[in-house]
Amino acid sequence: MASAPHDPSDLSAVIRNRDSRRGRLIAFEGPEGSGKTTQLRLLKTWLTSEGHDVVTSRWASSRLVKPLIKARKRLRVLSAEEYSLLHAVDFRHRLDTVILPALWAGKTVIADRYLFTALARDAARGLEFDWLLHVYAPLVWPDVVVYFALDPLDSSRRVAATRAPRFYESGQDVTGIEDPLTSYRQFIHRVIAEYDQLAVIFEFVKVDADQLVYRQHQQVRQIVQGAARRPWAKFSAEALTEWLTRHPDLAG
Amino acid sequence: MAHETPRPGRLIAVEGSRGADVAREAETLVERLRARGIAAAISRWDASGLFADLLLADANDVVVTPRMLALLYAADLQFRLRWEIQPALAAGGIVVAAPYVHTAVGVGVGLTLPEAWLRNVLGFAPSPDAMRLARERKPRRGWRPKGSRGFGEFCVTVLAGSPSGCKPRAARARTMGWLSESGALTAVRRRALIESLAGYEQPAGSAAPVARADSQRT
Numbered sequence: 001m002a003s004a005p006h007d008p009s010d011l012s013a014v015i016r017n018r019d020s021r022r023g024r025l026i027a028f029e030g031p032e033g034s035g036k037t038t039q040l041r042l043l044k045t046w047l048t049s050e051g052h053d054v055v056t057s058r059w060a061s062s063r064l065v066k067p068l069i070k071a072r073k074r075l076r077v078l079s080a081e082e083y084s085l086l087h088a089v090d091f092r093h094r095l096d097t098v099i100l101p102a103l104w105a106g107k108t109v110i111a112d113r114y115l116f117t118a119l120a121r122d123a124a125r126g127l128e129f130d131w132l133l134h135v136y137a138p139l140v141w142p143d144v145v146v147y148f149a150l151d152p153l154d155s156s157r158r159v160a161a162t163r164a165p166r167f168y169e170s171g172q173d174v175t176g177i178e179d180p181l182t183s184y185r186q187f188i189h190r191v192i193a194e195y196d197q198l199a200v201i202f203e204f205v206k207v208d209a210d211q212l213v214y215r216q217h218q219q220v221r222q223i224v225q226g227a228a229r230r231p232w233a234k235f236s237a238e239a240l241t242e243w244l245t246r247h248p249d250l251a252g
Numbered sequence: 253m254a255h256e257t258p259r260p261g262r263l264i265a266v267e268g269s270r271g272a273d274v275a276r277e278a279e280t281l282v283e284r285l286r287a288r289g290i291a292a293a294i295s296r297w298d299a300s301g302l303f304a305d306l307l308l309a310d311a312n313d314v315v316v317t318p319r320m321l322a323l324l325y326a327a328d329l330q331f332r333l334r335w336e337i338q339p340a341l342a343a344g345g346i347v348v349a350a351p352y353v354h355t356a357v358g359v360g361v362g363l364t365l366p367e368a369w370l371r372n373v374l375g376f377a378p379s380p381d382a383m384r385l386a387r388e389r390k391p392r393r394g395w396r397p398k399g400s401r402g403f404g405e406f407c408v409t410v411l412a413g414s415p416s417g418c419k420p421r422a423a424r425a426r427t428m429g430w431l432s433e434s435g436a437l438t439a440v441r442r443r444a445l446i447e448s449l450a451g452y453e454q455p456a457g458s459a460a461p462v463a464r465a466d467s468q469r470t
Contacts, residue, residue: 135326
């Protein structure tokens with residue numbers, strides 16, 4: 001096995017050299033009911049047909065952390081900070097075990113929600129944005145963030161048509177409103193307001209989620225085809241350096 | 253006689269690299285306080301059960317990093333603050349948090365995490381009124397892989413299987429170095445600490461308001 005280059009400048013060279021061969025990271029964001037999962041499936045099918053190797057990663061799905069979160073959500077005992085920290089652990093576990101290994105191997109990764117979900121929801125819960133950024137640091141920037149924009153009323157209507165929103169999803173922990181749907185209507189306003197600010201900071205590409213599904217898919221294809229890579233060395237160097245330090249076999 | 257103004261609660265942090273040393277110091281401190289008629293509750297690591305639950309997971313899934321462990325510590329500390337520490341302080345009681353923030357930062361630094369990041373993530377925790385460093389026993393030894401003993405021990409237990417491995421001796425040495433350096437100015441002697449709590453004696457026959465905090469552990 002090759003020895004690990006411990007000098008950070010060596011790792012910088014490794015990261016730079018990998019950039020042209022790595023896979024692309026595409027993040028899908030948007031409120032509940034905006035059709036992200038449907039669009040993810042369509043994009044995955046299309047990319048696969050084009051010869052890409054595609055990996056998907058869903059929010060709060062890490063095999064290690066999901067059971068911890070699920071048990072505590074069921075008991076409704078999480079504070080806003082605990083909720084945020086546990087999702088950050090889940091995210092970092094998926095980043096380290098699913099997302100970065102796939103990107104390194106040249107696969108395309110589509111994330112059904114990325115850390116912006118946490119930034120929007122947790123800021124809507126009243127947590128400080130700066131603290132949230134620290135919790136999720138160091139960041140791995142997606143090459144493109146596709147944001148499925150939907151009006152708060154439409155989001156509420158679409159969610160209500162299929163099911164009752166869950167306790168934390170509807171923000172009942174912070175609104176204190178007993179009816180899940182009433183709480184959701186109030187909470188989603190705040191979440192979308194946070195998303196709108198994030199869209200500017202992190203350069204989201206917006207898709208109108210009110211359009212027909214096929215029209216949205218056509219737009220997503222165009223966005224993905226036209227998206228330039230965000231160079232790892234410039235945007236995600238700290239996270240990549242840390243990850244490679246723990247995987248000396250890859251850095252060699 | 254009833255107090256005219258509510259007595260402020262007092263938060264005492266006991267820090268150290270080894271779980272057993274921190275637990276022993278906290279128990280000794282509480283015993284000495286009790287001998288003077290002062291009731292105090294201990295808030296221990298992993299009151300939330302997050303770390304214990306993690307040990308129950310399928311070993312193949314337990315791929316963790318120092319950052320994940322620091323975030324879990326922060327989540328556990330949030331739980332302790334909400335269910336143990338803050339209610340007891342609000343009732344005017346004394347809480348011995350063993351360990352508290354310094355241990356988490358020290359262990360994180362020992363595992364090569366940036367100190368500034370650790371301080372920022374744990375920035376929600378209120379500063380303790382006093383801090384005491386536990387006496388470090390067996391200082392030349394590394395952490396043993398005994399996950400339930402303490403945070404450092406837990407970290408080496410679950411990091412042992414990571415591709416880059418974990419060097420328990422070097423990590424603990426860095427932690428001890430950081431703790432003694434950063435705690436040298438603020439840590440207090442046990443006797444001085446006990447004397448500073450004069451006035452917190454419980455009237456005979458009264459229940460200690462902080463005793464409930466210990467029983468809330470899950």
